[in-house]
Amino acid sequence: MMLTQKSLKSLLEDFRSAAPTPGGGSASALAGAVGASLLAMVAGLPKPRASADADFQRLRDAGERCTALATTLEALVDRDSEAYALVVGAYRLPKGTDDEKAVRVRRIQEALRAAIAAPLDVMRACSEGIVVGPVLQALGNPNASSDVLVGLELLRAGLRGARLNVEINLGNVTDPAYVADVTGEVGRLSESGAADAPSASS
Secondary structure (H helix, E strand, O other), rough: OOHHHEEEEHHHHHHHHOOOOOOOHHHHHHHHHHHHHHHHHHHHOOOOOOOOOOHHHHHHHHHHHHHHHHHHHHHHHHHHHHHHHHHHHHHHOOOOOOOHHHHHHHHHHHHHHHHHHHHHHHHHHHHHHHHHHHHHHHOHHHHOOOOOOOHHHHHHHHHHHHHHHHHHHHHHOOHHHHHHHHHHHHHHHHHOOOOOOOOOOO
C-alpha cells in the first residue's frame, strides 16, 4: 500500500519502525504537503483582507497554486521512498566479475540520480509555496495569520530536510557536471527559505 493511502496512525508507525523507509525524504515531502495545504485553506476562508477584484483574484490564484503544490508534495512522499529502494537494490547487485561490477556501478549512479530527483522536486515545490505565502499573509483572513506562519515554517522545514537528502546522495555521484548543476540549483532554492517569516500581526 502506498504511504499516502495509509491512516495517519499507520503512517506514523511506519516512520517509527526500524525499516529504512519511509525516512527523512518522505518526512520532508509530508511537511511541505501539510504546509501548502494550510496556505490553501487560508486562501479559501471568508472575510479576507482582499477588497479589490484584482486582490481577490490573486488570493484565488495563490490558493489554487498551493493546492497543486500540496498534491505534488503528497505524491513525493511515496516517490522518495521508492527512489531510496532503487538505491538499496543497486548496492545489493552482485559484483563478482568485472561485468557485474560495471553494471552495479552504472545502476548505482542511475539510482542515485532518482534519489536526488525526488527531494530536489520537494525543494522546488516547497520553495514555490514559500514564495506564494506572503500573498496569503497580505490578503487572507487576518484571523488565520498564524496558520500562514505555520504553513510557511512547514514548507521551510520541508525544503531544508529535502536539501539534506539531496546533498547526502550527491556526494556519491561521479559526474562533476551534474553535481555542479544540482549544487547550483540547491543553493538558489535554499535562498527562498532563508528570509525571516513575517509576524502574525503583520
